[in-house]
Amino acid sequence: MLAATADDYIALCVLLLVAVGIGFSYYFQRKRLKDLERVAQELGFHFQAEEDKRQEHAFRALPIFQRSRSRSNFLQGRRVTGEIVLADVRVGSGKSSYSQTVANFQLSGRQLPAFELSPESWARKIAQAFGYKDINFESSPEFSKSYLLRGQDETAARELFGADLLHFFTGEKGWSVEGAGDWLCVYRHARTVSPKDIRSFLEQAEAVAQQFARSRW
Numbered sequence: 001m002l003a004a005t006a007d008d009y010i011a012l013c014v015l016l017l018v019a020v021g022i023g024f025s026y027y028f029q030r031k032r033l034k035d036l037e038r039v040a041q042e043l044g045f046h047f048q049a050e051e052d053k054r055q056e057h058a059f060r061a062l063p064i065f066q067r068s069r070s071r072s073n074f075l076q077g078r079r080v081t082g083e084i085v086l087a088d089v090r091v092g093s094g095k096s097s098y099s100q101t102v103a104n105f106q107l108s109g110r111q112l113p114a115f116e117l118s119p120e121s122w123a124r125k126i127a128q129a130f131g132y133k134d135i136n137f138e139s140s141p142e143f144s145k146s147y148l149l150r151g152q153d154e155t156a157a158r159e160l161f162g163a164d165l166l167h168f169f170t171g172e173k174g175w176s177v178e179g180a181g182d183w184l185c186v187y188r189h190a191r192t193v194s195p196k197d198i199r200s201f202l203e204q205a206e207a208v209a210q211q212f213a214r215s216r217w
Helices: 006-043 063-067 122-129 141-146 154-160 163-171 195-214
Strands: 046-050 068-079 082-091 098-106 112-119 147-151 176-181 183-187
Touching (some): 006 046, 006 195, 063 068, 063 176, 063 183, 098 195, 112 154, 141 147, 141 163, 147 154, 176 195, 183 195
Antiparallel strands (some): 046 068, 068 082, 098 183, 112 147, 176 183
């Protein structure tokens, strides 16, 4: 019988570390699923772990869902603004991929122009130099400094982002918001919300949605 070499021990240790890593990942995924299911019950929401692609839903046309490669952990219910769907969305692939929790709000009786709002960053500033369009407002330089706003119809986007919305986002930093038709998606870029913080996140995101529901344009 051949004696084990140092390389054999190293390979075994690597395999054990990988196995432990997979085990921990599976454990935390299952724990998150169970905790989210409990939170959904507390909120009076319906919980669905896996996406049912047979279901047609207008919010899936929003850019974040078009960019994503997987969607899971759906919490669906109704609040003041109307129907709400929270979900974990994974974007990208490999080491550059990331997950984030998004809150989708149906704004009954509203028809929003298609737009994307995201925090300004150095990467986006560089992209703007190469033609990445940003809608700025001379009346609110602090908003334009903090956020990147894009829209297929610039005139409609400017009309939507009136003084009240500009003032709100001047004080509320770090949100990403997408809208089209009667659906609005609100989230923090690359942030997966823990089950214990879901209620707080929902309340904050709902406050953002209510700003759009009240917006005059």
